[in-house]
């Protein structure tokens with residue numbers, strides 16, 4: 001077992017599977033404009049894994065990030081309990097989610113552990129609330 005925070009633990013088998021997933025899915029990234037490929041693997045409490053890669057567009061703002069694609073795939077399949085997100089881009093040392101992704105995760109996966117990896121398989125771990133402490137919420 002790999003202890004990845006005070007609360008959450010994933011086995012070596014699962015972490016290896018998540019690493020394989022991000023390496024595989026980032027090959028599907030559509031990033032002709034930024035040339036930055038990103039892969040995400042979202043690990044659910046029931047053991048399911050959903051992957052995502054970034055999908056850009058010539059109308060730049062409608063580009064979608066890897067981590068939101070993974071989460072939207074999962075939500076649309078009925079998933080609601082998320083434990084861990086692994087993010088990887090070979091071009092960046094331990095890529096972090098953008099503000100838009102943090103806002104979306106804050107609403108749909110507030111207790112998730114964000115895990116990010118570089119090409120040397122060095123990891124950093126961030127409980128979501130350490131990256132976005134006061135997300136926007138509608139109070140009505």
Ligand code: THU
Pocket residue numbers: 031034036038053054055056063064065066067095096097098101
């Ligand atoms: N991107 C992601 O997919 N995830 C992130 O965490 C940050 C940025 C994508 C969006 C765009 O296709 C490219 O990376 C450059 O911003």
